[in-house]
Amino acid sequence: MEAQPLTIRANPDKAIVWEHDRLYLLDQRILPTQEGYIELQTATATADAIRDMVVRGAPAIGITAAFGVVLAARSAFKASTENWRELIQDELDILAASRPTAVNLFWALSRMKQLIASMGEENPEPRLLQEAMLIHQQDIAANKAMGALGAALIEGNTSVITHCNAGALATGGYGTALGVIRSAHAANKIERVYADETRPWMQGSRLTAWELAQDSIPVTLLTDGAAASRMARGGIGWIIVGSDRIAANGDVANKIGTYNLAVAAKFHGVKVMVAAPTSTIDMSAASGADIPIEFRDSAEVLKWHGRQIAAPGVDAWNPVFDVTPAALVDAIVTERGVVLSPNSKKMAELMGV
Numbered sequence: 194m195e196a197q198p199l200t201i202r203a204n205p206d207k208a209i210v211w212e213h214d215r216l217y218l219l220d221q222r223i224l225p226t227q228e229g230y231i232e233l234q235t236a237t238a239t240a241d242a243i244r245d246m247v248v249r250g251a252p253a254i255g256i257t258a259a260f261g262v263v264l265a266a267r268s269a270f271k272a273s274t275e276n277w278r279e280l281i282q283d284e285l286d287i288l289a290a291s292r293p294t295a296v297n298l299f300w301a302l303s304r305m306k307q308l309i310a311s312m313g314e315e316n317p318e319p320r321l322l323q324e325a326m327l328i329h330q331q332d333i334a335a336n337k338a339m340g341a342l343g344a345a346l347i348e349g350n351t352s353v354i355t356h357c358n359a360g361a362l363a364t365g366g367y368g369t370a371l372g373v374i375r376s377a378h379a380a381n382k383i384e385r386v387y388a389d390e391t392r393p394w395m396q397g398s399r400l401t402a403w404e405l406a407q408d409s410i411p412v413t414l415l416t417d418g419a420a421a422s423r424m425a426r427g428g429i430g431w432i433i434v435g436s437d438r439i440a441a442n443g444d445v446a447n448k449i450g451t452y453n454l455a456v457a458a459k460f461h462g463v464k465v466m467v468a469a470p471t472s473t474i475d476m477s478a479a480s481g482a483d484i485p486i487e488f489r490d491s492a493e494v495l496k497w498h499g500r501q502i503a504a505p506g507v508d509a510w511n512p513v514f515d516v517t518p519a520a521l522v523d524a525i526v527t528e529r530g531v532v533l534s535p536n537s538k539k540m541a542e543l544m545g546v
């Protein structure tokens with residue numbers, strides 16, 4: 194899958210673009226040294242793009258899958274105006290199998306499936322496209338609401354640590370954790386952001402630092418192992434991260450290494466904020482133990498830029514997410530409100546169940 198020459202200037206707030214009835218994704222694998230969009234013509238190609246990390250980040254995966262359903266409906270309706278509903282099923286399953294942890298994927302597919310179930314004999318594409326666009330727009334609005342709510346929790350002017358990339362690139366735009374940081378920076382509450390590099394895909398150095406630099410927000414990279422040392426030296430008010438799935442008891446799945454950060458934060462008296470839209474909350478997962486954790490190829494750890502960095506025959510354990518227990522989380526910030534010291538009762542109240 195090669196990046197196409199740019200027709201749209203690369204912009205983190207435009208990582209997912211639907212234009213002239215076509216789906217374009219900013220290729221996040223090649224940032225920040227190259228910028229290019231990939232055009233996707235089928236749902237299967239969309240699922241491949243999600244699996245191969247062209248697009249990543251929980252809300253962005255969900256939005257992309259919703260547009261993937263539009264592409265699936267287009268080809269199914271072209272093949273048969275009568276049987277498109279049956280024809281689309283395989284592609285819906287292929288999209289659902291792309292990545293397992295981010296619940297936003299399944300949430301978005303379920304919204305699209307509900308709409309399909311309510312449709313008559315008309316061409317499904319226009320209404321499905323309208324729904325995908327609504328999912329996209331609602332995500333941006335949720336991020337802006339979270340930005341204001343999360344920024345309000347930060348007192349004075351402080352430095353923060355973030356992990357992975359929970360910015361505009363990982364969402365429909367504006368970002369979750371980076372949305373909070375953007376809003377807090379605009380309110381003069383952020384002195385500096387320390388971005389963990391985030392092995393092995395380097396979302397922190399390649400994507401987060403790129404986004405923050407474009408916003409002129411002071412950013413310094415940390416190797417993942419340096420975060421506790423940085424906290425020990427003081428001046429860090431908050432750890433601010435996103436999430437791929439939050440369980441009904443407030444346990445948080447996020448990029449591998451988030452749990453380490455939260456443990457170190459507790460020891461150093463640094464608070465932990467998780468910013469995530471309610472589409473990331475999975476009330477059917479009673480606790481973090483019920484969240485499926487994606488394991489990726491050990492080659493992602495054993496190789497660096499295609500070069501072998503471990504002795505031949507050495508294996509690697511490569512879970513790409515971990516679960517931070519609710520007891521280590523000070524605040525979950527959603528578009529519906531903030532949950533302080535989350536637990537099952539407070540999460541149920543937030544979700545109205």
Ligand SMILES: CSC[C@@H](O)[C@@H](O)C(=O)COP(=O)(O)O
Nearest residue numbers: 249250251357359363435436448
């Ligand atoms: C707003 S994005 C929140 C999470 O999806 C993000 O922190 C993360 O862990 C992304 O992992 P990735 O493997 O890059 O998709």
